[in-house]
Amino acid sequence: MTSSLDPERCYRAVASRDARFDGWFVTAVATTGIYCRPSCPARTPLPGNVSFYSTAAAAQGAGYRACRRCRPDAVPGSPEWDVRADVVARAMRLIGDGEVERSGVPGLAARLGYSERQLHRLLVGELGVGPLALARAQRAQTARLLLETTDLPVSDVAFAAGFASIRQFNDTVREVFATTPTGLRRTRAAAPLGTPGRLTLRLAARAPYEAAEVLLFLGGHAVPGLEEWDGTTFARVLDLPHGPGVVQLSPAADGGPAVTARLQLTALRDLGTAVARCRRMLDLDADPAAVDGVLGADPALGALVAAAPGRRVPAAPDADELAVRAVLGQQVSVAGARTLTARLLRAAGTPMPEPVGTLTHAFPRPAALADADLAAVGLTGARRRTVHALAEALDSGAVTLDPGADRAEAGRALQAVRGIGPWTAAVVAMRGLGDPDVWLPGDLALRRSLAALGSSDAEAATRWRPWRSYAVMHLWAVAAPLLFSRPPAPTTRPLAPTPDRSAS
The missing domain is CATH 1.10.340.30 (Hypothetical protein; domain 2)
Structure with missing residues (x-):
């Protein structure tokens, strides 16, 4: 069991099948040898038969296999890694982006400024497994996606998912999914798979999630030639390690908290990296309950949050x-x-x-x-020199x-x-590095929105931590409602859109 988890709290989430905790941890059941997401519809196991792990890799390392009913590898990721700034969180973000696949554990450690031994000790101490096991779990998930969504030969899937050999691939699939690769492929839906190199995936989010609003914001900033927006689907070029890719993103057809992603890749081994970058761009791993709990209780922001629950920070x-x-x-x-x-x-x-x-x-x-x-x-001339x-x-x-x-x-x-001044650096932190607690000093649109709400920069700096990036989005929606699909709260007066830029 991962030591940082509270067993009582975790068990209450499992007993109530609370989907808000999917991705925060997995539940390993000793009597069945499987691990599940907290919201798994199966019968709730007895407290004495369960252990809790913060990652699927840790459960796999303890000898458990993934539940084939609730598919715990298809849930949103843990928001913890985006909130935290320590080396373990930074390592998890890099592993998710495919750094181990590209440069191995030595490259991962070097990017973080640690020795391999130090990094391994830190990860094992908190998560129960090291970087190789974490990367292996990610490879297994990528393999499942390829097996279920493409007609690639199984041998090609193995190498596209990042495995070094067919034997390693077969052993991992058996350990994680309790079946063979061909057995896993037989479980896929009977749907047309399209052309090689093109995949259609469902990217899950925690509810509430307004996909149309996130895509509208991205579409409102779309750059011709790089990005495209048709009113429903946002498409863009992704600069991936092994060649450019294109992704088309649209709200899930069933209206659920998810986005449909249609990917066209130069190299299928970039799938894991492409998915990680799309999830970051759409802020799919955020915890809206935590964000709205803080901002919704604030007298200045409460009406805005109530009108737009689960608002995200497009990146x-x-x-x-x-x-x-x-x-x-x-x-x-x-x-x-x-x-x-x-x-x-x-x-x-x-x-x-x-x-x-x-x-x-x-x-x-x-x-x-x-x-x-x-x-x-x-x-x-000055701006050219800065670029x-x-x-x-x-x-x-x-x-x-x-x-x-x-x-x-x-x-x-x-x-x-x-x-480059404080405003520009703050924008990069918020929409480039995914920091959830960023305030934009001197932003003109924010100042106008704050004035309309009877608040100020000084209050924002203290009252809205640790979710100031989300407060920024609510306030931008007041200043420039055309970039958001949901109108601002009726108690506020929309302001005419103005440049939301300040001197840097």
Whole structure:
């Protein structure tokens, strides 16, 4: 059992089949040898027969296999890893992004600034398993997705999921799912699977989740050539480790708290990374009960939260991209930022091998941007110098914005780049690094919304912790309701949309 979990609280969640705890922990049942999500519809086991683990990998390490009825690997991820800033949380974010698959445990440890031995000790001490076991559990989930949603030969699935050998793949599937790979494939729904390299997945979220609102916000900021919005579906190019991918995101057809993702990948081994980045972009792993519990009790925000329960913070799949876009968005409107970014994309972006609809380019990587001629983008000389300086800092590692970055250090490093101030660094923390507790100093739209609510920046800095990023979204909805599908609370007066940028 993971030592940080409270057995009594966990058992109460299992006894009530509380879906809000799905992804927070798994329940291992000694009499059956399986582990389940808390909301599993099976008969509730006796308290003496259960153990609780914070990750599926820990349950697998203890000898349990996944329940084939409730599929505990298909739940939202734990919001704990996004809230926390310690090395274990940073490691979990990097493992989720596929760092072990790309550079192994040595590379993971190096990204975090620890030795392999130190990192292993920290992970085992808190989670009961080390980085290899955590990555193995992720490979098993990717393998299941590929087996159930593609016609790939089983041998190709093994290597696409990241396994080093067919034997390792077969052994893992048997241990985790208590069946063979071909047996797992027979359980899939009889639906057309499409063409190779294209998959359709359901990405689950904790309720309440308003997918249409999140997609509308992303669509309102869509950059031509990189992103596309048709009023229902948001599509964009993903810059993945082994080649560009395209994802189309739309609300789940059944109206549930989920998003349908249609992925077109250059290399199927990027599936796990693509899914992790989509989940981060859509804020699917958030805990809306915790957020709304704090913000909804506040006299200034209560009506806003009641009108839009479960509001999320849409993010970017790549924080380097978000940082550049934040610089381009300084002191201009949303429409102006889109125009400048589209020009930069044409000047320095990586062309797709073949356009997909209107999607033509991947966002330029830092090395390409550092050397690009941006004269035609329409930036001032000072802004061009800031973009180049930021790109050079990202390329050299002076600024690190990967999922495992130390957020406080990243903020300091960003502000050391000339032309980047507190507002820009805060936007990167909130929508690039997924920090749930960010306030935007000097943001004009927030100031106007606060004035309408009779509140102030000083109050926000203390009263709305640790969920200030979500407070920002509620206040932006007051200032610019056209970017949100749900109107602001009727007790507030919508404000005319204005540039939500301040000097940096």
